[in-house]
Amino acid sequence: MMDNEELVTAIKWHRENLEIKAKDVAAMLGHVSSKYSKIENGEQVITGVELVKIAEFFGMTVDEIVKIPDRKK
Template sequence: MNFPTKLKKLREEKKLKQQDVADKLGIARTTYASYEQGKREPDHATLVKIADFFGVSLDFLLRDENEDFQDKIFEDEAKRILKDPKTFLAARDGEITPEILDAALEIITEQLKEGRKKKSD
């Protein structure tokens, strides 16, 4: 999936209009629309704002991969919760979906398994 497609899907996941995202990023709606259409590419600073706003990594935004899109979003967001819960909650207006929590639990479970495995070795 390429950058314009990911950008549109991320926006639609949050049920936002292009104008809503453009306002949050401090850019014109037409500029944001051109990103989703693949007519323009954002500069580095805007890319960082986009990644922060949607709670995903730059790597995720920029890689053209065929991974399951939704699972990757949940995994990225779960990692952000585990790294800094207060900042994550503030960025998401306190919204955490059950899927994000499931992904966080999977990460924690894997970490615990790895920790037990290292202790037994």
């Protein structure tokens, strides 16, 4: 099972890979940028609802978003 730090590391990796700005994710969630920053920095635990919304926003499933692709492929 993933801990919060591993989870938000994967989300941040995908966000940056998709070239999506953190402020855009924050706006989609209805958060101010500083609250979303706290989530990505592991200072606040991400909720299940937030995780699902972020996955949908990225065009991914929850299973896809929680994994950082293996670069050896």
